[in-house]
Amino acid sequence: MTEQDGLRMYDYSASCNCYKVRLLLAQLRLPYERVPIDIFDGETLTDEYARVNPSRTTPVLETGDGRYLPESNAILLYLAKGTPYLPDEAFELAEVVRWLLYEQTDVVPTMGGLRFRLLVGRLKPSDPDAIRRREGAADVLRLLDDHLASRDFFVGGRYTIADIAVYGYSHLAHEAGIDIQPYPDLRAWFERVEQQPGYIEDVEPYGANAVPGAGRSLYD
Numbered sequence: 001m002t003e004q005d006g007l008r009m010y011d012y013s014a015s016c017n018c019y020k021v022r023l024l025l026a027q028l029r030l031p032y033e034r035v036p037i038d039i040f041d042g043e044t045l046t047d048e049y050a051r052v053n054p055s056r057t058t059p060v061l062e063t064g065d066g067r068y069l070p071e072s073n074a075i076l077l078y079l080a081k082g083t084p085y086l087p088d089e090a091f092e093l094a095e096v097v098r099w100l101l102y103e104q105t106d107v108v109p110t111m112g113g114l115r116f117r118l119l120v121g122r123l124k125p126s127d128p129d130a131i132r133r134r135e136g137a138a139d140v141l142r143l144l145d146d147h148l149a150s151r152d153f154f155v156g157g158r159y160t161i162a163d164i165a166v167y168g169y170s171h172l173a174h175e176a177g178i179d180i181q182p183y184p185d186l187r188a189w190f191e192r193v194e195q196q197p198g199y200i201e202d203v204e205p206y207g208a209n210a211v212p213g214a215g216r217s218l219y220d
């Protein structure tokens with residue numbers, strides 16, 4: 001029995017933060033129990049969930065020995081250690097961490113936050129916050145496209161969790177009303193990611209209770 005026997009994942013199917021973890025688990029062919037958490041039905045607001053994750057977010061990975069690990073990119077690091085999806089060499093490892101941080105600070109709030117808010121009617125495209133996020137997304141997509149102009153993958157010339165992290169929200173940028181035609185190197189990289197062994201795409205649409213006022217969540 002190892003730590004990676006008996007894995008359990010607290011998961012919201014429409015979340016790309018959760019999807020990133022589901023993708024890596026599929027590529028590692030690791031069995032796990034999926035615990036569906038409806039974040040818009042108050043399921044992260046209970047005392048019980050606070051014991052799983054005091055930040056009340058998904059995803060959370062529960063290890064076979066009963067420890068809880070929140071934060072999607074921390075989970076990617078944990079699962080990828082010792083596999084081809086995480087380099088060992090110090091500089092490459094640090095570069096992976098660089099992209100995991102950049103994804104959270106720049107990719108998620110721009111295109112990810114915009115997509116969620118537009119799809120569920122929490123913003124209109126002309127709202128100042130939508131404009132700010134769309135302009136931010138354009139800067140981020142330009143930077144990603146430039147980085148990929150001379151590389152097949154984000155770090156070390158091979159597919160790693162840096163690619164998984166950045167792919168999570170960027171591959172659905174079009175659902176935030178963003179035209180991705182101006183980013184050909186990014187589009188070519190999407191195709192390379194989609195050809196990786198074990199690739200899945202199972203992001204589900206947001207439920208009707210994600211509309212403001214329809215459910216109970218951290219966003220209401």
Ligand SMILES: N[C@@H](CCC(=O)N[C@@H](CS)C(=O)NCC(=O)O)C(=O)O
Nearest residue numbers: 015017039044057058071072217218
């Ligand atoms: N930095 C966190 C962000 C997690 C996060 O914001 N998750 C959202 C779904 S994408 C969530 O669970 N929100 C909980 C709620 O609204 O109740 C991570 O990468 O795991």
